[in-house]
Amino acid sequence: MEKMRRSMSSVFTSKTMRFLHRNLQGKGNLRIAPSFINLCWGRGFASGSDDYREILRNGLQDIKLDDAVGLFSVMVQSRPRPSIIDFSKLLSSIAKMKKFDVVISLGEQMQKLGISHNLYTYNILINCFCRRSQISLALALLGKMMKLGYEPNIVTLSSLLNGYCHCKRISEAVALVDQMVEMGYQPNTVTFNTLIHGLFLNNKASEAVALVDRMVVKGCQPDLVTYGSVVNGLCKRGDTDLALNLLNKMEKGKIEPNVVIYSTVIDALCKYKHVDDALNLFNEMEIKGIRPDVFTYSSLISCLCNYGRWSDASRLLSDMIEKKINPDVVTFNALIDAFVKEGKLVEAEKLFDEMIRRSIDPDTFTFNSLINGFCMHNRLDEAKDMFDLMVSKRCFPDVVTYNTLINGFCKSKRVEDGIELFREMSQRGLIGDTVTYNTLIQGFFQAGDCENAQEVLKRMGSSGVPPSIMTYNILLAGFCSNSKLEKALVIFEDLQKSEMELDIFTYNIMIEGMCKAGKVEDGWDLFCSLSLKGVKPNVVTYNTMISGLCSKRLLQEAEALYREMKEDGPLPVSGIYNTLIRAHLRDGNKAASAELIREMRSCGFAGDASTIGLVTNMLHDGRLDKSFLDMLS
Structure with missing residues (x-):
């Protein structure tokens, strides 16, 4: 024990103690939320002071925060005072509510009243500081605790480790684990799992994988949580090969991967377009007797639909239902969305009816997919009916819902209906985004209403939604197509002076506008300036310019540009x-x-x-x- 005390002292009297000294110099004692402490005294507790021991005996699992604070007030005023163990139980129950600031305030109040903390309460307080990302205050409390003769245990160090990881101070977290070993503490699976989670938070995937091997060397067998954390981290990064290798390593280590781990890898394989590998792993999983769940099936069905493999998706859906694994809203959403994108709206509607028959409530994603489908087929009245059904089912439309409907109406030159939806959207407290405003501006231009298009642009600016390059492209194209080249030129000149980076689409719009207005020479000058601006013409640029030159019977120039295109440009x-x-x-x-x-x-x-x-x-x-x-x- 003496050796451990000396080891602990050496660890914290070097770098850590210097750190504590630096951070606490001139700051006095820890003082937390005095206003809250005063509030504690003002709160009563429903029961009399004689009842607190009974409450503590019966447990604090279901106690509410106000009652817990009231109980604390009763306890500190009771004579004789409750033991530190009783206070620790109360602080622990509040910490489980994630009310870490309250625990810290009550701990400070105990100190002021002369109620001495023990190792258990110090651990609770250090954990609360760490959970609030106040690692320097946690270290300060650790220093104070050690001065009073309390040695940190595995719980103390695990809390600090969690704090370092949460604050993304991963090198210090790794160093702390090494120090734990030096002090004679054997890091357990929880310790390693915490560190692995921290490594992934800091994009250190290879170190996290290496740590699994290090655990085994240190005599600490990785568990399902360990492997689950690593597999999940690898899959989020798209490292599916490493995740598959880890599955093999688990089996060699006599740890059977569960449905969650298999489903995580299958989902990642689907997201990264390895659909056949995902199906193979699914089959392997079934052969090993691991029953897939609704998440497993939903991932695969969604992926197969996205690749147009309808028969495989249908087979899996039938298999799922046969095995009494009920499809959920995610499963149906995957199918409905895929059918809509493939133009199979009838099939999407049938699936929606099946959802209702199965008493599965559609969500916003379901309705958005179907509304989009109706709009794509120009069935706008049915899209609006679906919108009304959505509202009647208390499934609240979002910005995507409104944008989809507004776009549908604007494309059908029913801009006034689009504006009506825009007003309704504002009344619901939803703020239109760049897509909303761009759609309305384009809708008015297509209807030949340049004035209202400009009014929407003004509203966009006053609402704090910055116009994008797409907005300006819509403006330029709108003015050009409505024979207002001069207005387009004014905006174009302002854009060239601004810091906004213009793309080839912007230049294509202006070159086409100039050529169609008969100003082919101006279009040619702009075309020739592209190389100076570092912009490479695309096939549309060449097509537009060649058409313009031909319209003026400048065939030699058109032929020369055609030859240049064949040599240096796109086909x-x-x-x-x-x-x-x-x-x-x-x-x-x-x-x-x-x-x-x-x-x-x-x-x-x-x-x-x-x-x-x-x-x-x-x-x-x-x-x-x-x-x-x-x-x-």
Whole structure:
């Protein structure tokens, strides 16, 4: 014991004691929440002072906070006073409520009243400081406790370890475990599990895995919690190979992985697109007699649906029901969402009806998926009916719900209905996001209402929602498509002066706007400036510029740009070939047109409706022979 005392003293008289001295210098004693302490005295307790011993004897499992504080007031005023063991029981029960600040305040009050703490109460208080991330105060209390002759035990050190990990001071946590060993304490599984959790919090996955091996060397057998923590941490990082290796290591160590660990790995394999590996592990799990649960099935069904493997998903659903594992809302949501995204709305509706039949309450995600499906199929009235059903079932719509409906109405040019939903959204206390405002602005532009589009933009700014580059792209495209290029140019110039990083989509909008307004030279100047701005043109940029040049009969420039594109840019697409073919035909250059048609066909493209229409008209006029139409077909 004397050796341990000396060891403990040496550990905390070096770095730790210097740390304590530095942090407590000039700060006096620990003082916590005096206003709360005064409040404690003002609270009465429902029972008389003679009853507190009976309450302590019967246990404090169900005691409420106010009653616990009232009981403390009775206890400190009782004569003779209760033992420190009784106070410890009370503090422990309050700590279990996670009212750590209350425990600390009551502990300080005990000290003022001359009620001496024992090791147990010190441990409770140190744990509370650590749970509140006040590690320096926990260390201060540790120093005081040691001066009074109390030696920290495994509980004290485990609390400090937890505090270090919670505060992301992981190197100190690792050092503390080493010190525990030096002092003769054998770290237990809980100690190692705490440290493993801390390592993952600090993105130290390899160290956490290595610690499992170190546990075995130290004679501490990892348990299911240990392996579960490591597997969960690895899966969250996407390290599925390491997680699978750990499963094998568990089995070699005679620890059978449970359904939670298997399900965690299966879910990770699904999320990281290893669907066949997930199915193999699922089969392995069943062979070993480990019964899958609803989470296991839901993960696999969702993944299979996302890959369009409907028969496999249906088989698993049938298997699940056959085994009396009832699908839950998560299972149905996975299926409904996948069916909606695949355009299989009828199947999604049938699943929704099945949910109701099974008395499974749909949640916000369920309704959002179906509302989105109805909007995608332009069944807006049914989408609104689903919205009303959602509200009637006290399943409250969120921003996604409103954004989906507003987008549906705006795309169908029912912008006023969209605005009505926007008002309702505000009345419900929901704040529209960038998507909400962008949708409304675009809706008004598509309806040709530039004035209201600008009003929505003003409302967006006054509501504290900053416009994104997407917002500005919608504005520029809206003004350009409504023949208001000058307004678009003003916004574009302001954007160029701002710190916002413009993308190729912004430049494409402006180049197209200029070309369609007949200002091809301005569009060409902007196109030529892209390389100076460090922006690489994409296929849309080339297509737009070539179309603009052709519209002005600048065929040499268009051909030169086409050749540049083939050498340095993206591969030409059908639109570019058809634009150039038509331009050469109008210019009377049949040979150039024929060459382009052959090249286009070799790339797997065909003539579009405009090109075929032009060739047909020229055939009727006798300006072309039938071979041109044969080449295009």
